Amino acid sequence: MSRQDDHIAPLSRRRFLQVLAGTAGALVVGIRLADAADLPVPPAMLGDTLYGIGAYVRIDADGNIIIGARDPDTGTGTATALPRIIADELDADWTRVSVVPLGLGVEDDNGKPRWIYGHQTGGMGDSIPAAWADLRGAGALARWLLLQAAARRLGVPADRLRCDEGNVIAPDGRRLGYGALAEAAAKIAPPASPVPLKTPDRYTLIGQPAADVDARAIVTGQAAYALDNYAGDALIAVLSHCPWVDGGVESLDTTDTMAVKGVVKVVQLKPEAGVPLGQTLRAPAVAVLAENTWAALQGRAKLKLQWKSGTQNENSAWFEQQASDLVNDKNAAPTTRVRNDGDVDVAGRKVARRIEATYVQPWLAHATPEPMNCLARVDKDGATLVVPTQAPQQAWQVVRRLTGLAPAQIDIKVPRVGGGYGRRLDHDYVAEAVMLAKQVDKPVKLMWTRDEDMAQDYYRSACVHKFSATLDGKRQIVTWNQRMASASALAQRGVPDNRLWTSEVDGHQLPAGLVPNLRSDWYQLPSVMPRGPARGMPHLSNAFAVESFVDEIAQSLKEDPLVTRLRLIGEPRQIPLGNDRVLDTGRLANVLKLVADRIEWKNWLRTVNGLGIACWYVDGAYVAHAIETSLQGERLNIERVVCAVDVGRVINPAGLEGQVAGATLDALSTALNLSVTYKDSQVQQHSWKDYPLASMAQLPDTTDVIIVPGQGDPAGASFLGMPTAAPALANAVFRVSAVRVRRLPLLKEMLRML
Amino acid sequence: MAQVQDQILTPRLTGTIVPEKVREGVDLEINGRSYRHTGDDQMPLLWYLRDVLHLTGTKYSGEHGEGGYDLVLVDGKLAAAGGLPMLQLAGKSVTTVEGLAAPDGKLHPLQQAFIDENAIGCGYCTPGWLMASLDLLNRHSQPSDNEIDQLPNLCRCGCQTRVRRAIKRVANGARA
Numbered sequence: 001m002s003r004q005d006d007h008i009a010p011l012s013r014r015r016f017l018q019v020l021a022g023t024a025g026a027l028v029v030g031i032r033l034a035d036a037a038d039l040p041v042p043p044a045m046l047g048d049t050l051y052g053i054g055a056y057v058r059i060d061a062d063g064n065i066i067i068g069a070r071d072p073d074t075g076t077g078t079a080t081a082l083p084r085i086i087a088d089e090l091d092a093d094w095t096r097v098s099v100v101p102l103g104l105g106v107e108d109d110n111g112k113p114r115w116i117y118g119h120q121t122g123g124m125g126d127s128i129p130a131a132w133a134d135l136r137g138a139g140a141l142a143r144w145l146l147l148q149a150a151a152r153r154l155g156v157p158a159d160r161l162r163c164d165e166g167n168v169i170a171p172d173g174r175r176l177g178y179g180a181l182a183e184a185a186a187k188i189a190p191p192a193s194p195v196p197l198k199t200p201d202r203y204t205l206i207g208q209p210a211a212d213v214d215a216r217a218i219v220t221g222q223a224a225y226a227l228d229n230y231a232g233d234a235l236i237a238v239l240s241h242c243p244w245v246d247g248g249v250e251s252l253d254t255t256d257t258m259a260v261k262g263v264v265k266v267v268q269l270k271p272e273a274g275v276p277l278g279q280t281l282r283a284p285a286v287a288v289l290a291e292n293t294w295a296a297l298q299g300r301a302k303l304k305l306q307w308k309s310g311t312q313n314e315n316s317a318w319f320e321q322q323a324s325d326l327v328n329d330k331n332a333a334p335t336t337r338v339r340n341d342g343d344v345d346v347a348g349r350k351v352a353r354r355i356e357a358t359y360v361q362p363w364l365a366h367a368t369p370e371p372m373n374c375l376a377r378v379d380k381d382g383a384t385l386v387v388p389t390q391a392p393q394q395a396w397q398v399v400r401r402l403t404g405l406a407p408a409q410i411d412i413k414v415p416r417v418g419g420g421y422g423r424r425l426d427h428d429y430v431a432e433a434v435m436l437a438k439q440v441d442k443p444v445k446l447m448w449t450r451d452e453d454m455a456q457d458y459y460r461s462a463c464v465h466k467f468s469a470t471l472d473g474k475r476q477i478v479t480w481n482q483r484m485a486s487a488s489a490l491a492q493r494g495v496p497d498n499r500l501w502t503s504e505v506d507g508h509q510l511p512a513g514l515v516p517n518l519r520s521d522w523y524q525l526p527s528v529m530p531r532g533p534a535r536g537m538p539h540l541s542n543a544f545a546v547e548s549f550v551d552e553i554a555q556s557l558k559e560d561p562l563v564t565r566l567r568l569i570g571e572p573r574q575i576p577l578g579n580d581r582v583l584d585t586g587r588l589a590n591v592l593k594l595v596a597d598r599i600e601w602k603n604w605l606r607t608v609n610g611l612g613i614a615c616w617y618v619d620g621a622y623v624a625h626a627i628e629t630s631l632q633g634e635r636l637n638i639e640r641v642v643c644a645v646d647v648g649r650v651i652n653p654a655g656l657e658g659q660v661a662g663a664t665l666d667a668l669s670t671a672l673n674l675s676v677t678y679k680d681s682q683v684q685q686h687s688w689k690d691y692p693l694a695s696m697a698q699l700p701d702t703t704d705v706i707i708v709p710g711q712g713d714p715a716g717a718s719f720l721g722m723p724t725a726a727p728a729l730a731n732a733v734f735r736v737s738a739v740r741v742r743r744l745p746l747l748k749e750m751l752r753m754l
Numbered sequence: 755m756a757q758v759q760d761q762i763l764t765p766r767l768t769g770t771i772v773p774e775k776v777r778e779g780v781d782l783e784i785n786g787r788s789y790r791h792t793g794d795d796q797m798p799l800l801w802y803l804r805d806v807l808h809l810t811g812t813k814y815s816g817e818h819g820e821g822g823y824d825l826v827l828v829d830g831k832l833a834a835a836g837g838l839p840m841l842q843l844a845g846k847s848v849t850t851v852e853g854l855a856a857p858d859g860k861l862h863p864l865q866q867a868f869i870d871e872n873a874i875g876c877g878y879c880t881p882g883w884l885m886a887s888l889d890l891l892n893r894h895s896q897p898s899d900n901e902i903d904q905l906p907n908l909c910r911c912g913c914q915t916r917v918r919r920a921i922k923r924v925a926n927g928a929r930a
Contacts, residue, residue, distance in 0.1 A: 075876025075911045211869055218877035219865040221811020221851035225878060228810035236805070261794065293814075294794065294801040367910055369815050369823065369878040418813075418878030419910055450816035658872045658916065665912030688820040688908055696914050697903035703915040 027182040029057040029142045056086060056117075056138040059146075063166060063179030065092050068102040071131075072122035072390050073214070074420030075662075076718040077655035080213045082131045085651060088205040089139025089198055092178070093166035099213045104392035104412035113400075113407040115393055122390045123420040123535070125619070125716030128651055132714050136197050142185075144195040149184035150176050165204075200649075200711065209654035214416055225418050226388035227373045227447060234375060234443035235264055235289045237436050238296040240303060241456045242284040243682040244310030245530060249284060253304035257288060260302060262295030269435055277492040278426030279398050282456055282530055287436055293447065309680070312528040316363055316677045319527055320462050323485035324358065326523045327466035334483070334521035336501040342517030348479040351470035355556050358467075359545040360743040362675030364460035364534060367691055370418020371453040374433035377443035382409045384443075385433070388417040390424040398427045402434045422533035426458050454691055455683040458532025459676055461487040461525075463504065465545035475557050477568065480515040484542070485523040489531040500524055505538050510546055510617055513575035513583045514568050528681050536722035539618055540667070543723030544730070544744070547614035551731045552740065560604060561731065562596050562613055587622045587646050587708070588615055594644040594706050595626035609639060610736025614727035621715035622646040622708075625664065625728035629736045634751055636733065638668065638700040645705070645720055648712035656717055661703035663721030669694035671726035671746050782843045784809070785853030791840050799843060800824050800835035803850060811851035811881045822907035823878070825885040826850050832889040851881035854888070863927060864888055867920035875911020883907050887921050896925050 058066040067083035083099045086092075105117035119130035143163055150168035151158040153176060161168050167175045200206075217223035242248060254266040266288055271281040286305060290296035326332050348354075375386040376399075383403050389395045392412045399410050417424060433446040448456070463486035470479045488500035501522040512518055534540070554564035572586030592615045604611045608630075615624040628640040643664050650656055673692050677684045685691045705721075730741045739753045779792035784807070791802055803809045803826075812835050815823035819834020826835045827849040835850075854862040864887055867873070874880050886905045890897050902918055909917075 075874075075878075211872065212874055212877075214877060215869040215872075215874055216861075218874055218880050219851075219861065219868050219884060220855050221809070221881050223877055224810060225813075227814065228804075230805070230808055292797075292801060292805040294797045294805070369821075369876065369908075369910060370813070371815065417876060419876045421910065447814070450820070654872050658875070658913075661915055662875050662912030665914055666910055669910070669912070687818075688816050693821075693908040693910055694914075695903070696905050696907070696918070699914050701899055701915065701918060703912075 027059045027142060027145065027186040029138050056135065057090065057142050059142065059178050059182040061179050061182055063096055063177045065097045067097055067099050069099050070102045070117040070120050071127040072392065072414045072417050074123045074390060074417040076123055077212060077652060077659060078122060078127045080210055081128055081651045081655055082135060084205045084210060085131050085135050086139035088203055089136045090143050091163035091165065094205060096166055101414055103414050104396055106396060106407050108406055108408040111406065113396060120392055123718050125718045127716065128714050129716055137194055140195045140197050141190055145185040145188050145190065146178055146181045148188045149181040206651055210652050211654065224415055225370050226375060226386045226415055227370055229375050229386045231375060232377060232443045234445040235291065235440060236293045236296045237287045237289045237444050237446045238300050238449055239285045239287045239432065239452060240300055240305060241452055242307045243455065245283045245528065246310040246312065247284065248308045250306040250308040252286060256302035256304065257299040260295055260299045262291040263288060263299040264291065265289040265440065267436060267439055269432055276494045277530055278428060278458060278532060280428060280431045282428045285432065289436065289440065289444065312681050314528045314681045315679050316462065319525065320360055320464065323462065323464035323525055324360065326485040326525065327358065327464050327483040332523065335524040336498065336522045338501055338505055338507045338520040338522050339512060340519050344479045344481050344517045344519040347517040348470045351478055352473045353471040353556065355553055356468045357549050357552050357742060359465045359548060361463050361541050361544065362744055363462045364670065364674060365454060365457045365676050365685065365691055366421045366423035366534065367693065368419035368421060368423050371450060372429035372448040373446055374430050375443060375445045376433040376437040378403055378434060378437040384411045386413045386415065387430055388424060389414055389427065390420040394425065395427045395430050398430045399434055402431060421535035423457065425533050450688065451686040454685045454687065458530045460534035460537060461489065461527065461531050463541050467549045469553060477515050479517040480511055482520045485525055487525045487527040487531055489533055503533065503538060505542055508577040508581045509542050511568060513577050529678060536719040539616060539723040543614065543616045544726045547724060547727030548730050551734065562601055565592060565615060583617055588617060590708060591615060591622045591624040591644040591646055595624045595642045598642045598704060598706060599626040599628055599640060601626065610732040612728045612730065612732025612735060614724040614731060616723045618720055618723065619715060621717065621720050623720050623724050625724040627728040627732045629732040631736045634754060636747065636750065641700045642704040642706065643721055644708060645717065646708035646710055647715045647717050647720065648710040649714045650707055651714055653707055656707055657705045659717050660705045660721035663719055664703050664725045665699055667722040667725035668699060668729060671729055671744055672698060673745050673747060675745050780840045780844045783847040785850060795841040796839045798836050799838040799840060802840055803835060809850055809852050813878055813881060822882040822886055825882045827885060827889065832886060851884055854884065863924050867923040871916045871920040871923060873913050873916035873920040875909060875913045879907055879909045883917050887917065891921065891924060895928055897921060
């Protein structure tokens with residue numbers, strides 16, 4: 001490969017596509033930033049080994065195509081969807097495409113990192129929107145180059161050629177495979193302006209269902225998650241963390257531990273002072289390093305370790321009480337007035353009806369199936385890590401801080417991840433692995449055991465919502481006042497105080513835009529318990545509270561709650577909510593009607609089973625659930641679940657169906673059973689038994705997903721199926737049991753009130 | 755691994771008959787191949803599979819086999835590898851998820867059904883679901899919904915309804 005063969009083409013204002021000739025006649029198209037000082041070849045982009053490839057698209061001379069997936073796939077399907085976006089623009093034969101996870105793309109920009117792949121975050125609902133914006137160009141440019149090469153070869157103008165499943169086809173029927181054109185295509189200069197993208201009528205892969213690209217590897221046990229990597233005879237490290245974040249080691253005797261065959265070393269670790277939450281250790285820890293996991297586990301069990309307790313003495317019950325007191329204290333000034341439409345105080349004075357309710361939701365853990373782990377090798381001239389992360393760029397920051405290595409000396413590989421749910425946006429476990437790897441001359445594989453994983457999380461804060469709504473004589477909601485109290489997930493993370501609310505409540509959430517006088521206040525509560533981003537937040541907690549309360553309004557009006565919602569939503573129209581958010585009431589009403597029809601809502605009044613419904617708006621996507629429940633004595637059965645989603649254009653309907661069905665079950669499982677509690681600032685959950693994800697028997701037998709076809713730019717869907725599941729369930733439980741569940745977890749509260 | 759010696763038993767090819775030394779260690783069969791474990795006989799099968807053999811399809815997700823992430827078949831019976839000391843496996847035959855497909859790579863119908871029904875979230879719990887589902891189908895070729903309800907596995911990604919479809923697909927295929 002010679003550097004003179006490199007070309008660049010503008011892709012967007014900030015980034016350029018780069019075309020390179022690969023080894024053995026391959027065409028390689030990557031993306032790089034426009035402000036690159038020089039044009040270094042991304043190191044492994046042209047390598048012959050699959051896992052070293054660093055480009056988005058590589059077309060080999062034999063016609064095989066390798067497409068890189070840049071965002072970590074935590075089970076959200078990006079490893080399938082993102083490459084299919086590229087492959088469609090390329091008119092690739094999908095059966096000839098292999099997908100490789102790219103790992104972190106970083107270059108050295110005078111000592112600063114330059115992220116060569118752009119967006120590299122998974123599980124936040126923005127992977128597909130980001131890919132839609134820039135990855136189509138990679139496929140389109142590759143196709144354009146292949147067409148130019150074919151035009152020269154065939155003596156036919158490029159605009160008279162067409163591409164189909166890996167071939168360029170001439171009007172006279174002659175065809176050339178992409179593989180045969182790759183070498184010539186790599187020598188053609190790309191155009192100065194971006195090449196046109198396909199029109200939607202020519203999509204062949206987008207909109208068609210596809211199996212997960214990793215499915216075969218997963219069902220055969222060959223898929224290697226980070227924890228499945230055994231590089232360089234790594235020492236295994238298991239940890240015991242202090243139950244108090246501000247505690248420490250009172251006494252430590254390692255004699256018995258060191259006597260365990262295979263144990264190599266015991267190391268004490270401490271959080272670094274002044275480093276934001278999630279970037280260093282969460283709490284002090286003692287690590288046992290051994291030649292295998294069993295020896296490390298035995299060694300940890302034999303530690304004679306006494307922890308010194310922390311200075312704070314907080315209980316989760318106390319926290320919830322504080323939150324309830326705060327939202328019920330009319331004189332308490334909010335930390336942030338999140339939204340204030342119209343004038344709630346004035347408009348609420350003369351009204352026909354006033355309704356109030358308070359909802360309490362518990363602390364939650366992430367409970368990733370694959371526990372926190374990290375494989376790290378740190379030398380003086382480089383670090384190599386295998387990290388199960390949702391955000392490799394943030395993991396890089398941690399490695400960089402702890403090693404002082406140059407940007408490109410840090411290699412972070414990200415295999416498929418065993419669940420993220422927001423936990424892996426934090427990298428405390430990466431800090432631990434790097435600290436340990438610096439102390440031994442071997443790679444270190446850190447593995448958290450389940451008890452540590454459960455009790456050492458960055459939790460979702462408990463929260464309390466208090467609503468007060470007034471209605472006029474025509475049963476219209478005139479004022480809506482929401483007061484919410486919680487401990488922000490963004491505190492102690494360098495986020496300004498006036499932005500702490502953004503993890504807790506969405507300023508555009510329903511019923512914003514639908515009620516003339518609407519106020520949303522948020523109250524920050526301090527807590528010693530570390531918090532962090534959690535799947536579906538802030539929508540998860542707010543949709544439960546809001547959509548339960550809408551049902552209570554319907555109940556007060558003695559009205560069918562579907563009718564109440566459709567009246568509230570009104571005629572199809574576009575309502576600007578500020579910050580470029582627009583609520584399309586037609587799309588919202590549509591998902592609601594679709595689930596209602598499917599679950600036969602017309603039986604709502606008559607059926608002995610309970611029917612419940614809820615709808616929500618998430619950043620340009622729309623979702624509704626309808627749920628049917630029955631009660632046998634004290635046993636709650638979820639008989640049917642229907643979910644409708646409108647995300648605009650659908651990339652992979654099979655992936656979307658799975659994601660929505662899965663998020664539905666995750667939300668039901670969470671609402672039914674789950675809560676984290678703590679006493680004396682110590683978390684009381686230590687195992688799957690203490691934090692019981694729903695069993696198969698508790699969950700519905702089927703999940704019926706309705707996908708609304710759309711033409712607009714695709715919205716993300718990684719958690720879209722979550723927010724409305726719990727309120728639809730609670731609303732169905734009310735119909736079947738007359739118990740209004742205002743406190744989660746639902747089963748415990750329902751049984752208490754039955 | 756310093757204290758763990760393993761070898762695949764191979765037939766002796768010598769012409770003369772020499773009395774063998776007493777064998778140290780635990781002889782067992784995994785996915786049709788013979789192994790001998792000479793390390794700590796209290797080591798759970800899970801860590802033998804993973805750390806020693808690098809058969810990593812059997813997953814760790816918690817102690818005491820909770821959640822079904824570490825399920826294997828031992829002499830055809832479902833067992834949690836995390837709770838099984840190697841000592842107890844002498845002379846036993848273990849099947850892990852790696853042993854489900856045919857030697858030529860042809861998938862077991864259950865594996866194919868998991869792919870066809872997209873019964874996969876992050877995939878970390880999938881091997882455990884496969885082993886538990888296989889055990890169920892071995893015991894009941896046409897399992898009822900109530901029998902499927904008894905599967906011990908946990909999944910946070912919410913693959914349960916799709917796993918149910920996959921099991922029924924195999925059961926229906928067997929009936930057809």
